[in-house]
Amino acid sequence: MQMTRSQRRALGEWSPGTQLGRLRNQINRLFELPFGTDLGGPSSLEAWSPAVDVFENKDNVTVKAEVPGMRKEDIDVSVEGSTLSICGERREEKEQGKGTDNYRSERYFGRFYRSVPLPSAVDTGKVAAKYQDGVLTVTLPKTEEAKRKKIDIQVG
Secondary structure (H helix, E strand, C coil): CCCCCCCCCCHHHCCCCCHHHHHHHHHHHHHHCCCCCCCCCHHHHHCCCCCEEEEECCCEEEEEEECCCCCHHHEEEEEECCEEEEEEEECCCCCCCCCCCCCCCCCCCEEEEEEEECCCCECHHHCEEEEECCEEEEEEEECCCCCCCCCCCCCC
16 A cells, blocks of 8 residues: 655645635635624625725726626725725615526625725825726825835936
């Protein structure tokens, strides 16, 4: 009998598809929830949260969030300090008729809350949000102090 040694994966190497990886993601999301949020029961850890991309250039910080199947009226965007908050509610569609059994349901419905720490100070009076094709794009202009300034070097 030949024995082979198995190698354990490091904690950071868990893939999101494994049971332990999913548990880790759920625990991380639990700690991202704001204090005072109603957890709502056993399915609350399965609640959805939109995926976001955050990037910046010399003038703006831009955040893109995937919120497909929603109306803009159901999404709230706010900035407080150096944190962007996106919250809203995706309502379940009632397309089934009488006598229809639900064969499979994988889409998440209900309230969501996502807070995104911003990498730079932004001018909250000039923030703009646009919702198109299921993607929310929030453009946050940087304050003058947060913009990088090139400093000329003097000789002498």
